[in-house]
Amino acid sequence: MGFTAMGLAQNSISGVIKNENNEVLSNVEVLVSDAAIQTKSNENGLFELKNLPIGKITLIFKKENFEIKSEEIAIGKQEQKIMVVVLEEEAHHIDEILVSSIFNKTQNENVVKIDHINLKNIQNEGAINLSDAIATNPGVNVVSTGVSIGKPVIRGLSGNRVLTYTQGIRLENQQFGEEHGLGLNANGQESVEIIKGPASLLYGSDAMGGVLFFNPEKYAANNQTEFSVNQVVNSNTQGSNSSVTLKTSEDKFKFLVQNNYTTHADYQTPNGETVVNTRFIEKDFKVGTSYATSRYVADFRYNYNDLNLGLPEEDIEDARFRTPLYPSQKIENHLLSFNQKVFFKNSKLEATAGYVFNNRKELEAADEVALFMKLKTFNYNVRYYLPDFGKFETIIGFQGMNQENRNFGEERLIPNAKISDIGFFGTSQYKMEKSLLQFGVRYDFRIVNIHEFGEIGTEGSFQKLDKNFESINASVGFKTEITEKITSRINIATGFRAPNLSELSSNGVHEGSNRYEIGNPNLKNEQNFQVDLNVDYNAEHFDFFANGFYNSINNYIFIAPNGNTIDDNFVYDYLQNNAALFGGETGIHLHLHEIDWLHMTSSYEMVIGKLDNKMNLPLIPANQWKNNFRANFNVSKNIKNSFVFLQANYTFNQNNVSEFETKTGNYLLLSSGIGTDIELKKSNFNVYLTATNLLNKEYIAHLSRLKADGIYNMGRNIVLGVNFKL
CATH class of the missing domain: 2.60.40.1120 (Carboxypeptidase-like, regulatory domain)
Known part of the structure; x- marks a missing residue:
């Protein structure tokens, strides 16, 4: 250059x-x-x-x-x-800029190993929802209820222990609920960055197990207008996903708008049975605008997501076709974000404000609203990038959240409550010739105010509770190039999670799991200490990686039966004990010189989780061996970026189960697909045809919520996708 x-x-x-x-x-x-x-x-x-x-x-x-x-x-x-x-x-890999990293560097310049997934490419492989798409990454799995609800699991931790960011803001949508997915539509998401391990230094509470950082769709190139229509159909669920996007950009102003509509009928198992009320309808609307000058950049985004989904239960009459039956959930999310950057000669100030409004209803009948919760969250994040001092780069900042939950339904899972927190942090990076050293410290303070409700001692009542939680966390990481081809990273970090409202105050039947749950107002912060070791070998036609981790968690919060029953429901208490998780991922990417159009990837992942009393932690995914064979080629001048792939993913037995889980057998799943880009003058098509569970294998995933009822996961599914761009 x-x-x-x-x-x-x-x-x-x-x-x-x-x-x-x-x-x-x-x-x-x-x-x-x-x-x-x-x-x-x-x-x-x-x-x-x-x-x-x-x-x-x-x-x-x-x-x-x-x-x-x-x-x-x-x-x-x-x-x-x-x-x-x-x-x-x-030659062998691409090196994306990582927005979720502390200094927004490429992976090669980053101390922490962060996985970057291009979601547009993953969608070609047949994933129905966003959680399934993310689960293609080693070390990531999904807790599912049919095809409509998926909660990501990172190295055995899920729910409130994994934090989700979208549009640059923290997503808050009652994510601790078992019958609750991400609440994000895959359309309009450019990519996702996955941080495995504590990321509390940058993100605070709930980032103890990791972070999913979704990057929104990019604006059009300067002085260009783009119009695209995307249509995907699924055979198994007779599903349809339609999307229309318009983008236009000038030198200073940029604008985009996108509308999505998704509908799926009930899914079918490999033996031909229909799993009634796993249907769902999703409406999604996104709009964004940006303004940029030499000293100032602003980006405003708004996302409205309306999800109407059925909740599968016994003895539901199979009526209608796509419209969810009862019980069902209707969830509305409003996400507004405003990001500003002010550039000085040798420094930069960045501020992001976000407002999330989550409106969640659970309907037992057309005129019976069992649950109705409104969760309002305002969060903010301010960072100042100091001028470089020699070989040091430094960031200082603060972030916080103000949240209010209110109930309007007949039942209450969690109380009316307010949460306020704020955190202050500082971090530096020191660059040497072939090495990087990064370190930082953070202090957080959270206030929880729970309102009293009902007659104390009866089901659905809540005691008044005022609690304060605080934590100091730190991290240190070191990356070095051992040779021209071998890079190693070691990271030592602490993280924390304050108990959520459900864990502190539950008092009633959780319909999603048929348990009477009793919260514990004396719960303390979960506090963890994790060591990560990563080694990468990158040659011209061969890549290898190995990641290992040990995660020690003090005051791990879990739920356990106490032997009693209330109204024929077993009673579960929220308890705390120390726990440990350990394991890792390893994999290769082979791409030979003689046949450089062929890519072969293979990865193996495992995680073990136990309490101090040697009991197994719940929701620990089974070990997996994931393989992908992909051929990329150009057919002609106008038919480009063609591909054919075959996936073979083997899941091992899961015999290490908690006391209210059952063992799960092994299974092999095959998927295959073909696709290409077709250029026609000033427009182009992208078309692909994919088959998942190619052999129609009967299996039950260990993390399926329908496993307790012996219900198989989805059978063979043929996916046809067409994307037209002008």
């Missing part, structure tokens, strides 16, 4: 992009990582970016079949730079 500089009226970068043979490259994406600014190179390989922020910025260059290139550049006021960029053909 080379560049020259000259004074002009505004900050801009222009240049030409070539390959290693000095041939110009068209349609190369050029992005600014700190701002919603992007463009594409034209047929002559030329590009130009205007209204760039002053100071140090990172440019990203992306094109299919080429390695992603990132360049850090300092640009002053009223300065233009002219660049010559050379992209190398893709």
